[in-house]
Each structure stands twice: as structure tokens, then as C-alpha cells.
Amino acid sequence: MPSSPLAPWSEDNWREDILRRELSVQATVLAQLANKLGYSEEFPTDTPPLLCRLFKETAQIIAKYLPDIPQDHLQIVNTVLCRLAEFLRYAERSKVTQTPWSMVQATEAFFKLQGGLKCQFAIRPQWAFNYGIVGEFVEVCRTNIKLLPWIPLAEWEQGVGKLTDMEIYCVSFPRTHRLNPLSHANWGHEIGHIVAGRWLAKKFQAIWSEEEPGIKTEIEKDVLANPPPVIDLWKDVAIKETIAAKITLTMEVTRQGIEELLCDAIGVHLMGPAALASACEFCARYDLDESPVMRGGHYPPWRYRLRLMAEACQEDLQEHPPKAGSTKGYPGNMVTPYFKWLTQILNLVAKNADQEVLKKGVVTREAYKAIEKRWPVIKSEVIAQLPQLSSRPYRLHERIDIIEELVRKLSADLPPNEVGDWPSVSPASLEDILNAGWAFKLIRARTDAGWATTENYEKLFRLILKGIESSFVARTFGPRVTKVGTS
Amino acid sequence: MSVLTGDRITERLKAGTSGLIITPILSPKQIGASSVDLRLGNQFIVFRMHMLETLQPFNTPNSDLKKMQQRQVVRFGSPFVLHPGMLALGSTFEYIRLPNDLSGEAEGRSSWARLGLQIATATCVEPGFKGVLTFELSNVGTIPLKLYPGVRVAQLILHDAEPPVSKEYDANRKYYCPVGPEFSQVHLDNDGRAFSVLE
Numbered sequence: 075m076p077s078s079p080l081a082p083w084s085e086d087n088w089r090e091d092i093l094r095r096e097l098s099v100q101a102t103v104l105a106q107l108a109n110k111l112g113y114s115e116e117f118p119t120d121t122p123p124l125l126c127r128l129f130k131e132t133a134q135i136i137a138k139y140l141p142d143i144p145q146d147h148l149q150i151v152n153t154v155l156c157r158l159a160e161f162l163r164y165a166e167r168s169k170v171t172q173t174p175w176s177m178v179q180a181t182e183a184f185f186k187l188q189g190g191l192k193c194q195f196a197i198r199p200q201w202a203f204n205y206g207i208v209g210e211f212v213e214v215c216r217t218n219i220k221l222l223p224w225i226p227l228a229e230w231e232q233g234v235g236k237l238t239d240m241e242i243y244c245v246s247f248p249r250t251h252r253l254n255p256l257s258h259a260n261w262g263h264e265i266g267h268i269v270a271g272r273w274l275a276k277k278f279q280a281i282w283s284e285e286e287p288g289i290k291t292e293i294e295k296d297v298l299a300n301p302p303p304v305i306d307l308w309k310d311v312a313i314k315e316t317i318a319a320k321i322t323l324t325m326e327v328t329r330q331g332i333e334e335l336l337c338d339a340i341g342v343h344l345m346g347p348a349a350l351a352s353a354c355e356f357c358a359r360y361d362l363d364e365s366p367v368m369r370g371g372h373y374p375p376w377r378y379r380l381r382l383m384a385e386a387c388q389e390d391l392q393e394h395p396p397k398a399g400s401t402k403g404y405p406g407n408m409v410t411p412y413f414k415w416l417t418q419i420l421n422l423v424a425k426n427a428d429q430e431v432l433k434k435g436v437v438t439r440e441a442y443k444a445i446e447k448r449w450p451v452i453k454s455e456v457i458a459q460l461p462q463l464s465s466r467p468y469r470l471h472e473r474i475d476i477i478e479e480l481v482r483k484l485s486a487d488l489p490p491n492e493v494g495d496w497p498s499v500s501p502a503s504l505e506d507i508l509n510a511g512w513a514f515k516l517i518r519a520r521t522d523a524g525w526a527t528t529e530n531y532e533k534l535f536r537l538i539l540k541g542i543e544s545s546f547v548a549r550t551f552g553p554r555v556t557k558v559g560t561s
Numbered sequence: 562m563s564v565l566t567g568d569r570i571t572e573r574l575k576a577g578t579s580g581l582i583i584t585p586i587l588s589p590k591q592i593g594a595s596s597v598d599l600r601l602g603n604q605f606i607v608f609r610m611h612m613l614e615t616l617q618p619f620n621t622p623n624s625d626l627k628k629m630q631q632r633q634v635v636r637f638g639s640p641f642v643l644h645p646g647m648l649a650l651g652s653t654f655e656y657i658r659l660p661n662d663l664s665g666e667a668e669g670r671s672s673w674a675r676l677g678l679q680i681a682t683a684t685c686v687e688p689g690f691k692g693v694l695t696f697e698l699s700n701v702g703t704i705p706l707k708l709y710p711g712v713r714v715a716q717l718i719l720h721d722a723e724p725p726v727s728k729e730y731d732a733n734r735k736y737y738c739p740v741g742p743e744f745s746q747v748h749l750d751n752d753g754r755a756f757s758v759l760e
Contacts, residue, residue, distance in 0.1 A: 114633075116633075117636075118634070119635060119636070170634040171632075175634050179636070179637075463707050482578055482661065483578060486578050486658070487658070487691050487738050488582055488584070488656065488691070489584070489656050489740070490587055491584060491585060491656075492584060495575060495577050496574045496575055496577075496584075496586065497571075497574075497575075497586075497589050499584075500587070501585070505704060533738055536738070536740045537738065537740070539740070540656060540693075540740035544584065544654070544656070545585075547585070547587075547637055547654070547711065548585040548587060550637070551587065551637065551711055552585070552587045552588075555587045555588045556587075556588060
């Protein structure tokens, strides 16, 4: 309860006096900010307003129950409120002016359908040159409320209503690439984190339990052969600590390795070579052979990732003769520059500098031995979790006629939104549009050294974005228009 | 210069990428006896009147012109409200490419005009044009109008251009392959600047 103005001075009373007053204002302002933001109606989908509502309700209930909070919980409330305030930036940055709004609705629909995900996605830029996914926010808020036992969870659930059954994530992209839809093929990887994360939550512990004894033996051998440089008195303790630390690190490297590789596999499965192409352009900025233990994220080396992605796209990285009844084989004239560029990745991955790096230390060596042993099974299990609609991987060589048609449209300065001749047209799929966009870009970039100007990129991107939006609207609203007719 | 009838429009649309392109046509019924109905896109440019005291297009820096105009995007399924006396730029949802032997005129649909909506004052579409058409939307009625992206607000009337223009409509034009309404580029009219010096 609030301290009386007459209570004797103490540090605890001093802190309580400030926090109980200020946190109440902070929670109320936070709820107001979230509310105001949610009603600004400048979002490309309903998801950011839903996020705002979630944060508003959470801040509001905290404000309501603040007078009942025990003194020693006030700092926890501060932590929760500060996190909520930081989360608001995800909604705030999801406004249309900050996003490639014309592809946001289409992309969300694609991931729900093709990824089999009953999730909502907000999409926002980040100033760091990176793609990412954060969430799930409903569960995060629920966990925070549970940390504050004096707030009835049932009342919070009643306040957020239907949101309790939702899952909301925020997917990010580099701000400088806002209007670059080709680069956004990387979103397939990010969405993969949801699918892969769920699978790992169920299965990783069992995998690790099976692998750990063997890994422990190898680590012990390694540490004993290269003991830590300490005085004899502490040697045994230091050896045990080093072994324990390396086992923990190996587990983290293994888990993160599996997760990232699965995300790549899902991206390629859904988007085909467009995912490989966008990953390739992204990773060209970095060391392809950086060890997973060199950075906090424990990411697999890029060359290793590209190799597995190229294997997944193998069918599209080889030529195919014409099918029966057709004179056109793969890659055909229009896709050849894209095909050739993609097959250059095979030169990259033929080098094994990444594998040398992985073999250098016992941690990465054992982690990747465990991953490689299980990779085909793991990958097929996770892919099998995708809905029936996505059971087959996207194959560019099977779509060659459509891709060529879309490339022809781009060449004629037309958006690649539909295939067929009017009136027998159908909306092009997001995957086809992105692959056609890549094919067109590579035709131009490889045949005209002066083509890669900002103006040309901008024109290509806006035609692709228009194509994605028009195809989404035709798919979503077209049947409704047909149903009601026109007068 | 003859107006294309519905049958001829259909025939030209069937010619594929090399012919007349209006995409996407969500319903074949958009093609009328002598015109094609066009839908409203979801981007708008509204004017921020408080940003400039007056507009002198030829003496105003381009950045000032942009400062007084703001792009707004409305989700399909949500309305854009056009108040009486308000001017906003909108565009067609359909992307259009006219071959070199056709020109066009965009006009408002009578059903909307009767509610006070005017969609264009500059209606000519030149042979070879590619992109969406910008509408100058204004509500001359007395009641605010809710405009939903996707509704049919205009019609495109097509004419034969004889002989076909020989020069391609290229990137040097003021409005090239737009996918949404374009800010005015009147400041690029050099002859206008010549006259404005007399002021």
C-alpha cells in the first residue's frame, strides 16, 4: 500500500513514493499511446491495430491494479511497462508510409495459406541491415501478466478478448530496402522460424539427449588434450568447467544451426530460387565462412547455408529437355541469365572453406556432425508440417511458361500481375511474380552493364509491387465481383 | 477519329502484350457499348494547405510542391472520404497501356457525377501511354462521399489515332509508368516559366 506522508524516511519508502506515482502515470500514458496509435488507421493490415489493442489492454490493467501492488513488486512492473513501451515501436513502424504496403496484405495472406500458419503478421522496417521476426506477442503479454500475480489473468484475457486465441508476430526488413520486393523473398526464411521453432520445441530435447553422450566424450578428449592454462591446483575444476561450457555451447550451436537451416529450407520450399537469390545478394556483404561461435547468434556459415539451399533447388539448377508436346526446354531464352547466375552458386559451394572452419573446433565439429547425420530426416519432418497446398516444393523449371510470360510483361513495362490472354486470365502467384522479377533483373543486369541505375531499379520494383497488389486484389475481390455482377 | 465499340475493345484486348492492355479487368462487364469502366485505386494525394501560403508553380521549388502534397494509402475494403470542396488526386486501379494507334479519354461515370463526384479535368490519354491514370477527384456536391478503392468511378473511351504515332512514349515524358497518382510536375513546363517571369 502507498506509504503515508508521515511514515519515517527509508530508501524503500522513498522508492515506493516515486514508483507508485510515476508508474501509474507511465502505464496510463502507455495505454493512451497504444490506443491512439491503433486508431490512426494508416496501416496496411489489421494486425498493427490488434497489436496496439493488446498493449493498451495490458497497460490499462496494470494501471488499474497498481494501488494493490506490494512494494517489492514495483520494480518488476517498471520492467514490464518498459518492455511494453518498446514493443509499441513494432506497431508504430508498421504504418503504410514505412512499409512496402502494396505487398503486405498479399504476403500475409501467402504465409497464412502456404505456411499453414494461423498467425497475424505486422511488417516493419529496421535501420539495421537485417531481416528478422519477433513475437509471439500475445504469449509475451500473457507471461508478463503472470509475473504480476496480483492482476487476475482472467480479467486480462477478458479485456483482450479474441486476441487470446491469436498469435501475432512482427517481421522486419532493412529500411533502405523498403520498396525492394525481390529482396523480401527473404521473408520466407523468417516465417520459417515459426514452423521450425515449433518443431524444435517438441523435438530438440530428444535429439540432444541422444547426441549428448557422444559429444561429451569428444569434448572431454579435446579438453584433456588441450587443457586450460591454469595452475595445477585448479586444473580439475577448470577442466570440468571448460567441458561443461563447451557442451552448453555445442547444444546452442546445434539448435541454432538446425533452426537457421530449416528456415532456409522452408524459404526455398515456398519461394524456390527467389529465396536462394535473395539470400545470395544478402550474404555477399559478409564473410561466407564465419564460424558459428564467432558471433552471438551462432549462425551457420553462409557458404554452408547456400550449399543446402542450392541442394534444395537442385532441380532448378540443371537443364531440362522439352517436355512431350513442347519445343521449349528449361531454362529457355528468358530465364537463362537467371539460371546461369544461380548456377554460379554451385561454384561458391564447391569450395569447402566453411567445412574447414567447422572442423577446426570441437564445438562446431560435433554440432555439425550431429546436424548432418539427421538433416534429411529433420528437413522432411518439418516440410511435412506445411499444409497440403505447399506439400510440393516450388520448382521454377515447372513454371517456365508462366515465368517467361511475366518476364515479357516486365520487358514491356507492364506489371506481372496475371497470366493468360484476356479474358482467360488468372492472377499470378506471389512466388511466380518474385521469380519473374529476379529473372528480369538478371537479364538486364547481365546484358547491360549500365542498367543497374536507381531509376531502373525503382521502375522494376514499382511494377512488381503493382503486380503483387493487383494479383492479390483480383484473387480476393475478383470472385466477389463476379458473384454480385455489375450493372 | 472513330470511337471504339465494345466489340473492338474486346478484340484489341485479346491481342495480348502487344495490344491494348487494361489490367486487371475484374469483370468482363466492365466493357460497355463504347467504353471500359475503370476502378478507383487505393492511393491518394491530398493537399496540405497549411504548408504554403500560395502556390506559384513555376517559381516554387519542387520540394515545396511535394511538401504541400501528401500521399495516402487506403486499404482495399476501407473508404477514402472526399469532402465537399476537397481536391484529391487518385488513380485508376487498372494499369493501362495504349498501343500507338489508340488514344483515350477518361470520363467520370454518370452515376457518381450525380452524387457530386468529378474525376478528371485533364482527360486525354495519349497513344503509347503506360501506367495508371491520375484522377483529379473533387466533390462538387454538398455531402461527403465515401469512395472505396475498387469501385467503378470512371470510363475510358478509346479512339483510333490515325496515322499511328511513330515516336514511342518513353521515359523522358513527365508521367512514365506510374502505378499511383503522380504529383503535379507543372514546374517542368519550361514555357510556363518564361511567361511567369513577366510577373
